[in-house]
Amino acid sequence: MMQWLPEDVSPYGGSIDALFYFIYYITAAAFILVTALMIIFLYQYRRDDSRRAVYTHGNTGLELVWTIVPALVFIGLGLASKSIWEEVKLNVPETDVEIRVTGKQFNWEVLYPGPDGEFETADDYQVDNDMHVPVGKPVRVFLGSKDVIHSLFMPNLRFKQDMLPGRLIEAWFQANKAGIYEAPCAELCGFGHSGMKGTLYVDTPEDYAAWYDKRWPPAETNGSDASAAETTEEVLASGAVMDAETMPDAEAEPAATEEEAVSAEDVPADSAAQ
């Protein structure tokens, strides 16, 4: 069972997985108990015309036991779940890394606020499906949708959140291990739902700095030229945004090609990053 959960690289995933295994042991014990009793009873009390079945209508003591014991177990599980849920959902850590991910049929539109830290300013950078985040830092993510309900699912981060058109939902995640992770859509969103996925690049500090500096060159961050140079139009022109038609081909490629594709379109000098 242990290896069936995908590798966890998030700060709270350990608690979720531990809770999962806790429930696993409880339910396994209950299953074995009930199944064993059932098999024993079926064998022990199989038809035998030389005896009569026990004539009883029940037992109040037993009823109380099997009402109260499960109730206590369930309340315990509820309380354990409550504290982890709050850790995940309600205690959002402070951070300066923010991105906005907007679902649209059938891509993730990723928006980076740029050096000014503000969305919807001239130095924003928008790209489809590629999320670059630094390793070991909390990331605040604003989730929205342009058309239907999507759900951003990052299995290795134990992260899943629906994205609703008409709302911006704030969430957070943190990846503690550098690498490339798949980020599929988990909510049926139309004929292209299957295969709708993005890629989460969790960069080492050096790689992240290199990616960041390539996107927003340090010397020019204060100049209006640099901001202008990184408008959406230019990024579109550079081919960084893949449209729905080219997506399936790109997805069918193995990981190595994905890396190449990214380095080619994004950070040519950075191919050693992975």
Next chain:
Amino acid sequence: MSEAGATAAHDAHAEHHELGFIRTYIFSTDHKMIGRQFIFASILMLIVGGLLAMMMRWELAWPETPVPFTSWISEPFMYPADEDSTVGAVEGLSEYVDPYPGANFAKSLGSVGGAHMDPAFYNSVFTMHATIMIFFVVMPFMVGGFGNYLIPLMIGAGDMAFPVLNMLSFWTAVPATIMIVYSFFVEGGAAAGGWTMYATLSADPTLSGVDTGADLWVISLLILGVSSLMGAINYITTVVNMRAPGMTWFRMPLVIWSLFVTAILLLLALPVLTAALGMLLFDRTMGTSFFMPGGGGEPILWQHLFWFFGHPEVYILVLPAMGVTSDILSTFSRKPIFGYKAMAFSMIALAFLSWIVWGHHMFVSGMNPVLGTAFMLTTMVIAVPSAIKTFNWLGTLWGGNIRFTSPMLFALGFVSNFVIGGLSGIYMASTPVDIFIHDTYFIVAHFHYVVAGIIFGMFAALYYWFPKIFGRMMNETLGKVHFALTYIFFNLAFFPMHFLGVGGHMRRIYNPLQYEFLHDLQWWNVFITMSAFCLGLSQLIFFANFIWSLIAGKKADKNPWEANTLEWTAPSPPGHGNFETTPTVYRGPYEYSSPLVKEDWLPQDRKLGPEAVTASH
């Protein structure tokens, strides 16, 4: 008296014939004929829903290879393939997993009338599989079919309270059924938004690409809701008003309790669905914005409405199977049901609690996380009555004298599957764990253990009451073989879905190979598909047995199982008006192995001497 009764039955029989073919077999107001009509209609739809599942399973095991026997389906749903392209498509799979499991099987079978499935059609297929199985198989079979057949017979009534309303209930379900099947054949195909039809995908035809098909889906369910509502009113009235003398509430069989509680849930839940469907239809066709944010609407409102109906709906589906199981376990254990009142009250508790757990479908929907905690706690509470029922079933087996007949085996199979389905529900009730397994195959495994597990309750009911309904016995040996194969392949097909879910395999995707992290799990998909095919093929044994027994089965006695409840005191099959004389009830339904009598059963209507009556409450 028995002679007079026989004459009365004969007269009733004659009167029955005087009604003519149409009034007897088509527009019948007899609850028994209406019950049979529902049973036959839902068995036909079971075949449709099952075949859709087979198409889906093929697609998941060998994605984007030709699906056998589908070349008759036209474009743009299926695209023709020739033998070379079949072989090529299958061989292409080894790019992802090498060696690819079942490749030779897929190659040879895929070239038999194989055609490529369009991804949009795949969405229609799983949407319609769920819609048909839930609304057109389980509900009409258990509630429409057995609810109709059993309620008057088991409470000692001559018919339902409103026979014409009852007839209308069936004949309203017919156009709904025709419409849902017809929706496959309109331009754009059938609804493709999942059976949950989440807005905004469902609310704007341009977003899903399905126009008329989804409208027909909505209208069909609206009509079906009217049908169920008529049934619910009838059941409630009949149970409240028409119980035979002496049939007090706590002498009713648990299957009647379950159908009564189900009818109340239907009466209260359906208006919510009807309202939601109405809003959806207005959004789709008249440009309103109940669920469209562009016009000030709220997509999550649909989810609240849908699941406010949807969770009681789950209990509407499962309660009758629980009732059937209770009756059958008691009968064939030759023992009173363990904890009768606990069983009845736990069903009432399930019914009440089912109204305050709907948010557990929405933990990651964007609903306030604080609300998630509240719904988690109510969900943990609703697990308690389910546990009570399971332990009482075990208590019923304890100390019994168990007869392993086909209905008993299927009832035990239902309990076994319900235990697994109930326990797997706990994972998803826990909010943090649900973050990961929500919308994965874990939930698919869970609800198939519960809802597809109801099929075991359905088969148990059919094998058990077949002699009463059709006057003939089903073949026991074939029944046992059918059970063994169904039980084995059901578990082989659905249990591994838990593993897929734990690995993160999303539901409702048509090609798992598009995700690298799922490649290592793909052989489970092939395994599940093979098991599902075997599960499907095993049902041929049932159909053979069913049809053969209908025509040439051994004639059934009044009471072939030596059971206590009132329907077994009527002839098999009962004539018009059911009972030769209105029965009087002297005791509860589960007086098996009572010390008062020599036999190990004591029918509810059998009058004992005065001293014995006092002794048996």
